[in-house]
Amino acid sequence: MRVLTRCAGLVAALALLLSCQPAQSDEPRALPAINVIPLPLSTTVGTGPGYLLTADTAIRTAPGTAPLADRLAEQLRRSTGLPLPVGPATGGIELRLDPAVEGEEGYRLAADEQGVVITANTEQGLYRGTQTLRQLLPPHIDAGAVVQVRWAVPPVTVTDRPRYPYRGALLDVARHFFTVAEVKAFVDRLALYKFNHLHLHLSDDQGWRITVPGHPELTGIGAATEVGGTPGGFYTDADYREIVRYAQERFLTVVPEIDLPGHTNAALTAHPELDCSGGPPPVPYTGTEVGFSALCPTDERSYAFTNDVITHLAALTPGPYLHIGGDEVKRLEPQQYEQFVRRVAAQVVAAGKIPVGWHETAPAAGAGQAGAGQAGPGQVGLLQYWRADQTATVPVQAAVGRGAKVLMSPAGRTYLDMKYQNGYRLGLRWAGYVDVLDTYGWDPDTFLPGLPPGSVLGVEPALWTETLSTVAELDLMLLPRLPALAEVGWSAQADRHWPEFRVRLAGQALRWEAAGFAFERRPSIPWR
Ligand code: TNX
Numbered sequence: 467m468r469v470l471t472r473c474a475g476l477v478a479a480l481a482l483l484l485s486c487q488p489a490q491s492d493e494p495r496a497l498p499a500i501n502v503i504p505l506p507l508s509t510t511v512g513t514g515p516g517y518l519l520t521a522d523t524a525i526r527t528a529p530g531t532a533p534l535a536d537r538l539a540e541q542l543r544r545s546t547g548l549p550l551p552v553g554p555a556t557g558g559i560e561l562r563l564d565p566a567v568e569g570e571e572g573y574r575l576a577a578d579e580q581g582v583v584i585t586a587n588t589e590q591g592l593y594r595g596t597q598t599l600r601q602l603l604p605p606h607i608d609a610g611a612v613v614q615v616r617w618a619v620p621p622v623t624v625t626d627r628p629r630y631p632y633r634g635a636l637l638d639v640a641r642h643f644f645t646v647a648e649v650k651a652f653v654d655r656l657a658l659y660k661f662n663h664l665h666l667h668l669s670d671d672q673g674w675r676i677t678v679p680g681h682p683e684l685t686g687i688g689a690a691t692e693v694g695g696t697p698g699g700f701y702t703d704a705d706y707r708e709i710v711r712y713a714q715e716r717f718l719t720v721v722p723e724i725d726l727p728g729h730t731n732a733a734l735t736a737h738p739e740l741d742c743s744g745g746p747p748p749v750p751y752t753g754t755e756v757g758f759s760a761l762c763p764t765d766e767r768s769y770a771f772t773n774d775v776i777t778h779l780a781a782l783t784p785g786p787y788l789h790i791g792g793d794e795v796k797r798l799e800p801q802q803y804e805q806f807v808r809r810v811a812a813q814v815v816a817a818g819k820i821p822v823g824w825h826e827t828a829p830a831a832g833a834g835q836a837g838a839g840q841a842g843p844g845q846v847g848l849l850q851y852w853r854a855d856q857t858a859t860v861p862v863q864a865a866v867g868r869g870a871k872v873l874m875s876p877a878g879r880t881y882l883d884m885k886y887q888n889g890y891r892l893g894l895r896w897a898g899y900v901d902v903l904d905t906y907g908w909d910p911d912t913f914l915p916g917l918p919p920g921s922v923l924g925v926e927p928a929l930w931t932e933t934l935s936t937v938a939e940l941d942l943m944l945l946p947r948l949p950a951l952a953e954v955g956w957s958a959q960a961d962r963h964w965p966e967f968r969v970r971l972a973g974q975a976l977r978w979e980a981a982g983f984a985f986e987r988r989p990s991i992p993w994r
Contacts, residue, residue: 500602500620500622501601501970501973501974502598502601502602502624502970503601503659503949503952503953503967503970503971503974504628504659504660504949504952504953504955504956504957505953505956505957505961505962505967505970506598506624506625506626506957507625507626507627507957507958507961508624508625508626509622509623509624510622510623510624511620511621511622512577512578512620512621512622512623513621514578514579514621515579515621516577516578516579516618516619516620516621516622517558517577517578517579517580517581517582517618517619517621518616518617518618518619519542519546519548519550519558519559519603519617519618519619520548520617521548521549522558523548523550523558523559524550524551524552524553524555524556524557524558524559525538525539525550525551525552525553525558525559525560525561526553526554526555526556526557526558526559526560526561527552527553527554527561528554528560528561528562528563529563530563530589531561531562531563531589531592532552533589534561534589534592534593534596535552535561536552537715538559538561538596538599539551539552541600542603542607544609544610544611544612545606545607545608545609545610545611545612545613545980546607546612546613546617547612548617557581558581558582559581559582559583559584559599560581560582560583560584561584561592561595561596562583562584562585562586563585563586563587563588563589563592564585564586564587565587566587567585567586567587567591568587568627569587569591569627569628570587570588570590570591570631571588571590571591571594571627571628571631571660571662571717572586572587572591572594572625572626572627572628573585573586573591573592573594573595573598573624573626573627574586574595574623574624574625574626575595575598575599575602575622575623575624575626576622576623576624577602577619577620577621577622577623578621579621582599582619584596584598584599589717590662590717591627593716593717594626594660594717595624595626597657597658597659597660598624598626599619600658601658601977602619602620602622603617603618603619604616604617604618605973605974605976605977605979605980606976606980607977607980608658608977608980608981609980609981610981610982613980628660628955628956629955629956629957629958629959630910630922630923630924630925630955630956631662631923631924632662632663632873632923632924632925632926632955633660633661633662633663633924633925633926633952633955633956634661634662634663634664634665634721634873634924634925634926634927635652635656635661635663635664635665635926635927635928635929635948636665636666636667636723636875636926636927636928636929636930637649637652637664637665637666637667637929637931637940638667638670638883638928638929638930638931638932639666639667639668639675639931640667640668640669640670640671640672640673640674640675640692640725640732640931641670641672641673641692641693641754641930641931641932642692642693642694642696642931642932642934642935643673643675643689643692643698643699643700644931644937644940645699646701646705646708646709648937648940649664649666649709650709650712651937651940652664652929652937652940653709653712653713653716653718654716655941655944655945655948655983656716656718656948657716657717657718659948659949659952660952660956661718661952661955662717662718662719663718663719663720663721663785663787663924663926664709664713664718664719664720664721665721665723665789665926665928666709666720666721666722666723667723667725667930668701668722668723668724669688669723669724669725669729669730669732669733670725670729670731670732671729671730671731671732671751671756671758671759672691672692672693672698672731672732672751672752672753673688673689673690673691673692673698673700673732674688674689674700674732674733674736675689675698675699675700675701676700676701676706676722676779677700677701677702677703678774678775678778678779679774679778680774681736681737681771681774681775683736683737684732684733684736684737685700686736687735687736687750688732688733688735688736689732690750691732691750691751691752692752692935693752693753693754693931693932694752694935695752696935703782706722706782707782710782710783710784714784719784719785719786719787720783720784720785721785721787721788721789721822722779722782722783722788722789723789723790723791723822724772724775724776724779724788724789724790724791725790725791725792725793726761726772726790726791726792726806726810727760727761727763727768727792727795727798727803727806727807727810728756728757728759728760728791728792728793728794728795728796728797729756729759729791729793729794730759730760730761731748731750731751731758731759732750732751733761733771734748734759734761735748735749735750737771739765739767740761740762740765740767740768740771741759741761741762742762742764742765743760743797754932756794757794757795757796757797758796758797759797760795760797760798761806763798763802763803763805763806764802769809769810769813772809772810772813773813776788776790776810776813776814776817777813777817780814780817780818780819781817783819786819786820787819787820787821787822787848788814788817788819788820788821788822789821789822789823789850790807790810790811790814790821790822790823790827790846791823791824792807792823792824792826792827792846793824793826793852794826795826800829803826804829804830807823807827807829807830807846808830808844808845809844811823811827811830811843811844811845811846812843812844815843815844815845816843820847820848821845821846821847821848822846822847822848822849822850822873823846823848823849823850824849824850824852825849825850825851825852825853825858825861825862826858827846827849828846828849828858828861828862828864828865828870829861829865830844830845830846831845831846831847831849831865831868831870832845832846832847832865832868832869832870833845833847833868833869833870845868845870846865846870847869847870847871848870848871848872848873848923849862849865849870849871849872849873850872850873850875850926851872851873851874851875851876851913851914852875852876852877852881852928853876853877854876854877854878854879854881854897854898855878856913856914856915859914859915859916862914862917863914863916863917866917866918866921871921871922871923872914872917872921872922872923873922873923873924873925873926874910874913874914874922874924874925874926875925875926875927875928876908876913877896877897877928878897878898878900878904879900879904879905879908879913879951880905880925880926880927880928880951881897881900881927881928881930882900882905882927882928882929882943882944882947882948882951883928883929883930883931883932883933883934883943884896884897884898884899884900885899885900886899886900886901886986886988887899887901892933892934892939892942892943893933893934893943894930894932894933900947901988901990902946902947902950902968902971902988902990902991903964903990905927905947905950905951905954906950906951906953906954906962906964906967907964908954909959910922910924910925910954910955911959924955925951925954925955927947927948927951929943929944938984939984941978941983941984941985942984942985942986943986944985945974945978945983945984945985945986946971946974946985946986946988946991949971949974950967950971953967968990968991968992969992971991972991972992972993972994975987975993975994
């Protein structure tokens, strides 16, 4: 299988070279025949002409696949202008459920002159397959209006499933607020590259972004600002549900984070009684320092507050996880901190969710009695590792020994708010400069030494937004690094090769241009 995959890569590279003739300015340029990111498990290129979408093409459904087929049709109609009727009788593109296909997200895609068949054992698998189909079509398939090109799918057989079950991305909506429409735009980028979790960082020193019944001040006062002093914002229940729905439709699970007990200045402006630092009463903060705020660990009212927030958020969230933060707390004694995390984790478990925490919560992490990855009372079940180096390995190893799982977000590899290079206009640089090769050239299983196989649940890039306030700015940081991290999370480690990847990545530019996405032309990528 690996040989075939490598061959497919070579074919793609060759096709790219051959298509390098000067492009006519207003004519769509040709893409390599096979250019899929993340790299599928196995790809076999056929010899025939492939399948051409025409006015006669229909999308054929099987029991259980109609809603997905409707959405695929809707997406393809926009740029092809083809009618693409959906139904059980006719064909061209076919979506089939088959329990024999391996993996919850696995799928098979076969394209020849007769048509395209996508087979999976779940709707989720079928959806991932439709994103491969999208990438097999000319890049103008992502245009917002009708384009006249040959809508050809190359003859190919793809068998695919992901390396890791958890491939997420964090969006910080606290430092700068992003509207529901802007979050949906972020989800669109994630869906294209087969991510399956959306981590929303909903609270921080600079803003509180979600309504909680009985706490009108949280959104009245706590949500008013953002970094730089511009007006903030917040999500109503309906807004949040709409984000969840939109993400779910693309088979992404929303993981909400309320950062506790630090990063809580915005909450404390709404609830000054929960501050016991002895300093002046908290005021809205629009700077970018971290580590100065904490909920009072010795006041019972703090736990009544966290319980209100957690039960409400758990009720709004269909996914299994609730993230309680826990990072960069400088004001509490270690024992006080651990007790705080345990109490809040217990509230999360009582609300029916698995607590996730930044790796600082490791002393309070484990599996409890509920089995691996399932947190017991007072335990964080999933640790998100963010340090750029390995200095926090030991407590994480110990927590894994107690049954916790690890989500890898090492800052020097996955922090998409880091500058690409010295002098770059956007971003921070505390974890160093992060160029495309930094995001691609590592292995999540071995970044931390001494973790038993299976401890790493997945990978999660993070887009913190101290310096970012528009979708175009988010895009400049995401593209081209997000697809690199998609491949780190999805594709087999032994199949990943930078020289081949950078050629495929270059091909994505036509897609981003067609879709109107901003991206950064990093010199390490052979853009045309
Ligand atoms: C660290 S790593 C943070 C965030 C900042 C980010 C900026 C972690 C869990 N916390 O609060 O936004 O660095 O890069």
